[in-house]
Amino acid sequence: MGMPSGLFLDGEPWVDWSWVSTHIPTILGYLGQHVEFTAISLAGGIIISVPLGVAAQRRPGLRLPLLGAFGTFYTIPSLAFFALMIPYTGISDLTALIPLTLYNVLILLRNVIVGLDEVPADVLDAADGMGYRPFARLVRIELPLALPAMLAGLRVATVSTIGIITIAAVIALGGLGELIYEGFIESFRTPLVVGMALCVALALVADVSLAGVKRLVVPWARSG
Amino acid sequence: MNRKLGPRWLLAGLAALAIAATACGSTPSTSGSKGNVTVAGFNFAESSIMAELYAQALEHDGYTVTRKLRLGTREVVAPAIKSGQIDLYPGYAATDLEYYNSGAGEASGDVNATVQKLNARLQPLGLEALTPSAAVDQNAFAVTKATAAKYNLTKLSDLAAVGDQLVLGAGPECPKRPFCLPGLQNTYGIHFKDFKALDTDGPATRAAFANGTIQVGLVFSSDSDLNKLGLVVLQDDKHLENADNVVPIIRTKVATDEVKSVLNKISAGLDTKTLVTLNGQVELNHQDPDAVARAFLQQHNFFA
Amino acid sequence: MDFLRGVWLWFADGSHWQGSDGVPTRLGEHVQLSLEAVVIGALIALPIGVTLGHFGRFGNLAISVSNIGRAIPSYGLLVIAFTAFGFGDGPIVLALTALAIPPMVTNSYVALSEVDPDIKDAARGMGYRELAQLLRIELPLAVPLIMAGIRTSAIQVVATATVAALVAGGGLGRYIVDGFAQFDYTKLFAGALLVAALALATELLLSGLQRLLVPRGIRLLTASASRRATAFKTA
Numbered sequence: 001m002g003m004p005s006g007l008f009l010d011g012e013p014w015v016d017w018s019w020v021s022t023h024i025p026t027i028l029g030y031l032g033q034h035v036e037f038t039a040i041s042l043a044g045g046i047i048i049s050v051p052l053g054v055a056a057q058r059r060p061g062l063r064l065p066l067l068g069a070f071g072t073f074y075t076i077p078s079l080a081f082f083a084l085m086i087p088y089t090g091i092s093d094l095t096a097l098i099p100l101t102l103y104n105v106l107i108l109l110r111n112v113i114v115g116l117d118e119v120p121a122d123v124l125d126a127a128d129g130m131g132y133r134p135f136a137r138l139v140r141i142e143l144p145l146a147l148p149a150m151l152a153g154l155r156v157a158t159v160s161t162i163g164i165i166t167i168a169a170v171i172a173l174g175g176l177g178e179l180i181y182e183g184f185i186e187s188f189r190t191p192l193v194v195g196m197a198l199c200v201a202l203a204l205v206a207d208v209s210l211a212g213v214k215r216l217v218v219p220w221a222r223s224g
Numbered sequence: 225m226n227r228k229l230g231p232r233w234l235l236a237g238l239a240a241l242a243i244a245a246t247a248c249g250s251t252p253s254t255s256g257s258k259g260n261v262t263v264a265g266f267n268f269a270e271s272s273i274m275a276e277l278y279a280q281a282l283e284h285d286g287y288t289v290t291r292k293l294r295l296g297t298r299e300v301v302a303p304a305i306k307s308g309q310i311d312l313y314p315g316y317a318a319t320d321l322e323y324y325n326s327g328a329g330e331a332s333g334d335v336n337a338t339v340q341k342l343n344a345r346l347q348p349l350g351l352e353a354l355t356p357s358a359a360v361d362q363n364a365f366a367v368t369k370a371t372a373a374k375y376n377l378t379k380l381s382d383l384a385a386v387g388d389q390l391v392l393g394a395g396p397e398c399p400k401r402p403f404c405l406p407g408l409q410n411t412y413g414i415h416f417k418d419f420k421a422l423d424t425d426g427p428a429t430r431a432a433f434a435n436g437t438i439q440v441g442l443v444f445s446s447d448s449d450l451n452k453l454g455l456v457v458l459q460d461d462k463h464l465e466n467a468d469n470v471v472p473i474i475r476t477k478v479a480t481d482e483v484k485s486v487l488n489k490i491s492a493g494l495d496t497k498t499l500v501t502l503n504g505q506v507e508l509n510h511q512d513p514d515a516v517a518r519a520f521l522q523q524h525n526f527f528a
Numbered sequence: 529m530d531f532l533r534g535v536w537l538w539f540a541d542g543s544h545w546q547g548s549d550g551v552p553t554r555l556g557e558h559v560q561l562s563l564e565a566v567v568i569g570a571l572i573a574l575p576i577g578v579t580l581g582h583f584g585r586f587g588n589l590a591i592s593v594s595n596i597g598r599a600i601p602s603y604g605l606l607v608i609a610f611t612a613f614g615f616g617d618g619p620i621v622l623a624l625t626a627l628a629i630p631p632m633v634t635n636s637y638v639a640l641s642e643v644d645p646d647i648k649d650a651a652r653g654m655g656y657r658e659l660a661q662l663l664r665i666e667l668p669l670a671v672p673l674i675m676a677g678i679r680t681s682a683i684q685v686v687a688t689a690t691v692a693a694l695v696a697g698g699g700l701g702r703y704i705v706d707g708f709a710q711f712d713y714t715k716l717f718a719g720a721l722l723v724a725a726l727a728l729a730t731e732l733l734l735s736g737l738q739r740l741l742v743p744r745g746i747r748l749l750t751a752s753a754s755r756r757a758t759a760f761k762t763a
């Protein structure tokens with residue numbers, strides 16, 4: 001273990017407010033990029049995971065291959081995944097978005113399947129008895145009942161994505177990680193603290209908001 | 225049914241969010257501009273400053289510039305320019321030559337000869353090097369003042385005798401770069417006890433010096449805070465490092481006469497002393513590279 | 529296909545298995561960092577979670593710790609540790625430990641608080657005093673979920689230790705970071721494979737350990753609970 005070099009105790013302030021006030025547009029720009037990446041990769045994750053999840057729930061034989069495939073993507077460390085995209089997508093938004101979306105698919109897929117599995121059989125029977133055709137039953141009965149599980153997955157995926165995007169900055173892809181990276185490279189604490197604080201705040205706001213959305217949309221669900 | 229905000233609203237809302245997010249991330253319009261140029265820099269302050277100087281000069285002249293600063297090491301930047309993802313980066317004559325010739329050992333202390341050979345290597349790739357600047361930033365090896373005193377070190381040759389007791393820290397590309405580890409072995413006969421892959425002249429190298437993990441480190445000669453950190457550069461007495469003058473490397477397709485003249489004007493206005501001063505403003509005063517570049521250009525009436 | 533063949537050759541190259549940048553060294557560094565973080569984290573997290581869960585106190589806090597912990601970006605935390613304490617393993621283990629604690633606190637809290645109250649009543653009725661009840665009745669029932677928490681934490685730490693290479697740390701992440709800096713995609717991919725393999729091995733090892741430690745009866749009783757372990761990706 002290395003001896004601490006005493007940087008913590010050297011009296012340098014952790015936040016230089018004058019720097020903050022002169023860099024608000026830059027900071028907001030990075031924040032905007034971060035939110036953009038999060039929103040797009042979550043939307044992509046949902047668009048892919050819901051149909052696949054429905055299919056896998058109907059046909060259990062699909063579960064292992066699908067969860068296995070996306071599970072494999074999930075084990076690839078994000079820095080490696082971003083870097084491996086570069087020869088194909090260059091230094092562009094897609095380089096970050098594709099891995100982020102694939103990570104989200106795994107989390108959401110699992111939750112879609114579990115959510116649909118947990119719909120009680122008698123509810124399905126009753127719906128069939130009432131004359132619902134398969135697609136209507138899916139959209140109007142099953143998915144709404146699976147919503148608590150899906151929203152729980154969305155919460156986890158959101159917070160996880162917000163954290164991982166910070167790593168994308170290391171290959172100049174933007175987001176709040178750029179502030180963290182700048183703070184590291186230039187041994188300058190202020191952008192580091194600002195980046196961290198905004199990232200944590202963003203994740204907490206998203207987490208609490210989604211918990212709130214869940215209460216609004218599915219008030220009958222158990223909390224948690 | 226007691227539904228307030230049903231799942232359909234939720235899905236619609238998310239879709240709207242996604243569309244809005246995509247729309248917000250659109251590229252700037254280029255109507256009325258002379259063309260697009262993408263400027264990149266390595267991941268250290270001086271490169272960001274140089275890239276900003278070139279970028280702002282081009283913008284002032286009417287070009288639309290996209291910046292990709294802190295892109296990475298040359299091993300990342302060079303493939304990017306070869307594949308056309310970026311158009312321009314501020315290179316260093318000798319180091320770039322030895323990169324593009326795969327370490328053939330063609331670089332020398334003669335900057336014009338070096339740049340000529342560099343252009344010969346760049347031309348088949350659709351690239352070219354413009355007029356080199358008088359500003360030089362060479363790779364240099366530094367030790368702490370304490371280490372220098374302990375082993376009586378003033379020049380790199382002095383390391384040959386004690387190298388096996390010392391640890392070298394440099395960027396991870398060092399073991400493969402001719403001016404770095406191989407050069408130290410072949411030209412100076414230095415064999416280190418160990419090599420630590422850190423960053424060249426970055427926070428990790430400085431921190432590693434501070435807690436004694438490394439005794440010798442790779443730094444940049446135009447760095448402004450070496451003295452403040454208690455580091456002393458060892459003299460390159462056998463001239464391993466060569467003419468590392470700043471020189472813009474640009475894709476020939478983008479290198480119109482006008483672009484070239486704008487860039488060469490900037491290069492001509494720089495020297496090593498200026499580079500150190502500008503570096504100091506970023507490294508010591510924590511100013512932004514783009515602000516530093518703008519102030520410099522205004523001071524010297526480039527925007528007149 | 530050429531690329532994969534290149535990766536195979538990378539592994540087949542003997543020089544990649546020796547020295548300070550060899551696979552055994554980097555693997556050892558990675559395991560050491562991860563092990564230290566999980567063990568120290570467990571020593572802090574488990575007593576807290578178990579105690580809170582046993583007394584049923586501060587439940588919201590115990591569960592919120594997990595939510596707040598997840599909101600902290602791992603890369604940022606490692607950079608802060610480096611900035612505050614400098615270069616070396618110590619700051620890295622400190623940051624990784626901080627990331628390891630939340631899942632273990634929450635899971636052990638939930639594990640203890642979900643012990644069937646009837647069982648606790650029966651134990652009290654049989655004359656068990658507080659500590660004995662905790663140790664001999666509640667903990668064995670709670671072990672599956674606690675182990676699930678440790679498993680989640682361990683896999684998270686193994687994945688996050690990769691990021692240590694971004695703050696000049698050692699471990700398998702070095703192959704990814706250096707591979708990128710050197711434009712050596714073979715090394716980068718090899719590093720990614722090694723990390724994935726290590727994470728998988730960690731999961732298998734700890735699942736196997738759980739199977740050994742937990743008596744069959746209890747395992748059946750709490751089967752659904754222990755499946756609740758979901759790995760949260762921080763890197």
